[in-house]
Amino acid sequence: xxxxxxxxxxxxxxxxxxxxxxxxxxxxxxxxxxxxxxxxxxxxxxxxxxxxxxxxxxxxxxxxxxxxxxxxxxxxxxxxxxxxxxxxxxxxxxxxxxxxxxxxxxxxxxxxxxxxxxxxxxxxxxxxxxxxxxxxxxxxxxxxxxxxxxxxxxxxxxxxxxxxxxxxxxxxxxxxxxxxxxxxxxxxxxxxxxxxxxxxxxxxxxxxxxxxxxxxxxxxxxxxxxxxxxxxxxxxxxxxxxxxxxxxxxxxxxx
Numbered sequence: 487x488x489x490x491x492x493x494x495x496x497x498x499x500x501x502x503x504x505x506x507x508x509x510x511x512x513x514x515x516x517x518x519x520x521x522x523x524x525x526x527x528x529x530x531x532x533x534x535x536x537x538x539x540x541x542x543x544x545x546x547x548x549x550x551x552x553x554x555x556x557x558x559x560x561x562x563x564x565x566x567x568x569x570x571x572x573x574x575x576x577x578x579x580x581x582x583x584x585x586x587x588x589x590x591x592x593x594x595x596x597x598x599x600x601x602x603x604x605x606x607x608x609x610x611x612x613x614x615x616x617x618x619x620x621x622x623x624x625x626x627x628x629x630x631x632x633x634x635x636x637x638x639x640x641x642x643x644x645x646x647x648x649x650x651x652x653x654x655x656x657x658x659x660x661x662x663x664x665x666x667x668x669x670x671x672x673x674x675x676x677x678x679x680x681x682x683x684x685x686x687x688x689x690x691x692x693x694x695x696x697x698x699x700x701x702x703x704x705x706x707x708x709x710x711x712x713x714x715x716x717x718x719x720x721x722x723x724x725x726x727x728x729x730x731x732x733x734x735x736x737x738x739x740x741x
Contacts, residue, residue, distance in 0.1 A: 698725025
């Protein structure tokens with residue numbers, strides 16, 4: 487995993503019915519996700535994770551985002567309301583295929599997947615007194631490009647070195663998990679976070695990025711490869727900045 491000078495990504499590998507969770511993912515030669523309209527996702531099980539590549543310690547005096555963790559199996563979050571699952575993309579099985587979340591024009595309305603994952607993020611953030619995220623076509627375009635890159639490189643599953651915070655997830659078969667499940671699985675790490683000792687931990691890094699109060703924009707991309715689906719969600723500004731956890735990750739009792 488390449489680590490930028492100021493930003494480190496968040497990694498989690500999850501194995502639940504072929505599910506792998508990590509920092510970020512986007513669709514093969516897909517189109518960036520457009521701003522969202524409401525959608526209702528389907529409940530799914532949460533992922534387990536694998537160990538990440540160690541990250542170099544930050545330079546003193548400069549806040550540095552902490553790498554996204556490879557998480558242990560997160561505690562399941564309450565399933566979202568029943569809805570229509572994401573439809574699997576067309577195309578030959580086993581080949582990389584793009585499943586952009588929105589059309590190329592990035593018009594005013596987000597499709598159901600973009601709307602659902604944004605709504606799920608903001609529902610979790612509200613519990614921790616974090617302001618709602620806005621959907622960013624620019625951030626989504628970056629996520630989609632990276633998802634496409636992963637699919638084009640043999641269904642690779644690793645973090646990018648972008649300026650954004652990243653959460654990744656891969657599951658199989660494509661279309662078997664809802665967008666809300668993706669956000670819920672990352673948020674499920676909340677049960678392991680110790681507010682008395684605020685800071686980064688490999689088994690809670692996805693959660694802390696989801697609720698990071700200083701992040702204001704979200705953009706996600708989806709790619710399909712070898713019958714599986716990879717999600718990349720990027721956050722701007724990046725969360726998990728060393729030294730800033732007390733102000734940005736507040737307990738659900740913050741009200």
